Amino acid sequence: MSQDLRVGMVGYAFMGAAHSQAWRTVNHVFDLPARARMSVVCGRSAGQVADAAVKLGWEGHTTDWRSVVESDDIDLVDICTPGDTHAEIALAALAAGKHVLCEKPLANSVAEAREMAAAAAAAKTRGVRAMCGYNYRRVPAVALMRQLVAAGRIGTIRHVRAVYLQDWIVDPQFPLVWRLRKEIAGSGALGDIGAHIVDLTQFVTGQSITAVSALTETFVRTRPLPSASSGLSASGNGAATGDVTVDDAALFLARLDGGAVATYEATRFATGRKNALRVELNGSLGSLAFDFERMNELEVYDATVPAAEQGFTKILVTEAEHPYMAAWWPPGHLIGYEHSFTHEVRDLIEAIAAGQDPAPSFADALQVQLVLDAVERSAAAGSWTEVEPVLEAVQG
Missing domain, CATH: 3.30.360.10 (Dihydrodipicolinate Reductase; domain 2)
Incomplete structure (x- = not known):
């Protein structure tokens, strides 16, 4: 990681605005081992993402999330999109050697979450870290x-x-x-x-x-x-x-x-x-x-x-x-509410600098996904349902 942690964020609506507030603020409040740099924000609408970049404080903007993932000028990809895109973006970012912050829930299914957790575990051996954004932990x-x-x-x-x-x-x-x-x-x-x-x-x-x-x-x-x-x-x-x-x-x-x-x-x-x-x-x-x-x-x-x-x-x-x-x-x-996101990115920056797994990790988020899956299966069956252990889910 360079002295700057160069961030590319995908998505700029409700969660994108909350995450942007955190990236803008974190180095003005906390003494950290790296400076968060808001390099680029990505969205589907060229006009709207250009406006969002100015409003939210990003240096650049794009409509192609793959260009964010593949860029040599990005260290971390922050995923603030709806759940149906989490897995594809996170897997591509991890494969490209980028740290990942992904909004919750981790994925739309256990299968996707399992693949993401396995990819994060493999990327960790290359010094790449991944965290899921359960911000209420940071209140x-x-x-x-x-x-x-x-x-x-x-x-x-x-x-x-x-x-x-x-x-x-x-x-x-x-x-x-x-x-x-x-x-x-x-x-x-x-x-x-x-x-x-x-x-x-x-x-x-x-x-x-x-x-x-x-x-x-x-x-x-x-x-x-x-x-x-x-x-x-x-x-x-x-x-x-x-x-x-x-x-x-x-x-x-x-x-x-x-x-x-x-x-x-x-x-x-x-x-x-x-x-x-x-x-x-x-x-x-x-x-x-x-x-x-x-709060x-x-x-x-x-x-x-x-x-x-x-x-x-x-x-x-x-x-x-x-x-x-x-x-x-x-x-x-x-x-207030926005401070929980500032604390979240502070903890992530410190974990990356220390070479430690941030919490909640993708494995932690997979465990939550397994609970959600058990709830849906229980509601459908009308009976008590066991939650699959995380280790078995990761090993598949």
Whole structure:
């Protein structure tokens, strides 16, 4: 790697804007072994990607992602496209010796994710690194949650509760955007937001999901075709309609390999909830709770103190001693959603410079994909379904 880490990003919409914010900011905040250089952004529309390059701060732009992958002037390829293109771009980038950051979920199927994880494992022997972008791991309160669990502060974890609630498609006239088409998105609420709480709970508990019992539901099965869309907004295209081919909601019970039991709920039909992600851990010595709508806070219950002193305590996670926070503002000054992406690319740059595997690796992301697959199989069969072990999946 040169002194500069020259980044080529494919995709410039919602996630592309979030990643661009991170690449623009990371070296202004953190003292890193390499400087992130925003070399080129790629998109399908020549005019729109040219505008995006100016707005988001990229030096150049192109409509050909293969030119990004093949360029000798690019060190890392950042994939911010819909799921149906993740595997092709990531595999080509790894083969070309480029580091890869790929948005979640890793792929649209276990087969694709398995191939990507195997390619990343092979590329690692050549010093090439790959990471999947589960940004909620990098929220300081979540990172603190993991530290407290690892330190044994809540004892043996017995019960996990996780929900991710949105409402942006409650209106049946909301158009049939790509996130509602299985051939592009892979799945609906399950893969889009359910994947986040699967990864987050496994991250903070240090336990993996081994079996699930699930149901999924699609409440609105046909929608107007879109005439335009951006992020989570869209406009319709008259009377023409198309079929929704993904789930609107996914709910499941789970068993974890450390003995805990868990409940998960992911839905885009929680009217009034815009981006409500909440995780609660109940242990033998206490409990922890995180709510993204109050992302700078962590709730802690210590069952080891006298009963007269027990109760949930709110920790404001803004002290310099808290994960990531020393680089930002004085205590009490809050950070936001975009900072999780800045922390993500900071960790990636440091891992590449140190010759270490970043986390979550493609193997970690494959494990999440295997959980999503088990959920879909369980919902179809109406029965408990085991999650395939990652090692067996990689070896195929």
